[in-house]
Amino acid sequence: xxxxxxxxxxxxxxxxxxxxxxxxxxxxxxxxxxxxxxxxxxxxxxxxxxxxxxxxxxxxxxxxxxxxxx
Amino acid sequence: xxxxxxxxxxxxxxxxxxxxxxxxxxxxxxxxxxxxxxxxxxxxxxxxxxxxxxxxxxxxxxxxxxxxxxxxxxxxxxxxxxxxxxxxxxxxxxxxxxxxxxxxxxxxxxxxxxxxxxxxxxxxxxxxxxxxxxxxxxxxxxxxxxxxxxxxxxxxxxxxxxxxxxxxxxxxxxxxxxxxxxxxxxxxxxxxxxxxxxxxxxxxxxxxxxxxxxxxxxxxxxxxxxxxxxxxxxxxxxxxxxxxxxxxx
Numbered sequence: 001x002x003x004x005x006x007x008x009x010x011x012x013x014x015x016x017x018x019x020x021x022x023x024x025x026x027x028x029x030x031x032x033x034x035x036x037x038x039x040x041x042x043x044x045x046x047x048x049x050x051x052x053x054x055x056x057x058x059x060x061x062x063x064x065x066x067x068x069x070x
Numbered sequence: 071x072x073x074x075x076x077x078x079x080x081x082x083x084x085x086x087x088x089x090x091x092x093x094x095x096x097x098x099x100x101x102x103x104x105x106x107x108x109x110x111x112x113x114x115x116x117x118x119x120x121x122x123x124x125x126x127x128x129x130x131x132x133x134x135x136x137x138x139x140x141x142x143x144x145x146x147x148x149x150x151x152x153x154x155x156x157x158x159x160x161x162x163x164x165x166x167x168x169x170x171x172x173x174x175x176x177x178x179x180x181x182x183x184x185x186x187x188x189x190x191x192x193x194x195x196x197x198x199x200x201x202x203x204x205x206x207x208x209x210x211x212x213x214x215x216x217x218x219x220x221x222x223x224x225x226x227x228x229x230x231x232x233x234x235x236x237x238x239x240x241x242x243x244x245x246x247x248x249x250x251x252x253x254x255x256x257x258x259x260x261x262x263x264x265x266x267x268x269x270x271x272x273x274x275x276x277x278x279x280x281x282x283x284x285x286x287x288x289x290x291x292x293x294x295x296x297x298x299x300x301x302x303x304x305x306x307x308x309x310x311x312x313x314x315x316x317x318x319x
């Protein structure tokens with residue numbers, strides 16, 4: 001089969017590179033969502049630990065902590 | 071030797087890949103036979119090589135897991151195979167796009183290179199159901215390592231078998247026979263291969279870092295809330311790092 005002309009081949013080449021970039025971006029986005037979830041849970045735990053160390057700062061500390069874990 | 075940080079690794083991967091793609095489109099000459107469509111091979115072949123190498127790396131980590139019993143190696147094996155399967159998807163899709171442009175068909179069944187890669191890909195696609203069909207974590211890790219070793223050994227054997235096959239249609243674009251590649255094409259290909267390898271390593275380290283952070287979080291939560299804490303069930307299908315592991319070096 002003879003080589004495709006540039007305008008015809010360009011579409012296929014662009015499609016291949018776009019597929020690759022999309023694949024990497026989707027993977028990174030999924031991983032970023034996981035890392036964001038970890039950060040959120042970590043900050044919840046930090047709040048909880050802070051309230052347990054200084055219960056007088058928040059008289060409803062236990063209730064707030066329970067809500068934070070919900 | 072100092073291991074570069076994940077950030078440096080990711081930056082290096084991005085820079086080398088960008089440089090490689092710039093060379094592809096502004097430096098490497100057009101292939102006399104295939105023309106512009108041959109540019110796909112600077113993406114397709116490094117993806118395939120990294121994917122296959124990653125499967126072998128997964129097998130090597132499987133050996134380390136069975137020898138030492140440390141679950142960190144099981145996690146590394148899992149992540150290596152996971153990334154390689156994702157790269158494998160890229161190989162199949164970019165290869166099909168090239169086949170459509172060059173042969174007029176998305177897929178042909180009488181081509182050993184294509185079919186053998188599909189067999190390897192489907193073999194590794196069974197890794198996930200095998201792994202998650204076993205509830206016991208230790209047994210799951212052992213069986214997954216045995217699978218990773220067996221399938222990892224199959225990859226180079228398969229590669230050699232395909233190279234020995236006499237194909238009439240699949241081009242050996244990067245073969246050394248008949249003079250091999252011109253220097254400019256070879257340089258471009260090597261830069262793309264280096265960039266892809268760096269990307270694979272960076273993504274593996276990224277996922278391992280996320281798993282390490284998740285394991286540390288679980289340990290922290292248990293310490294704060296007591297042993298009654300149970301991790302969310304929906305996000306725990308992948309193997310977890312041991313609670314003592316914090317750094318995915």
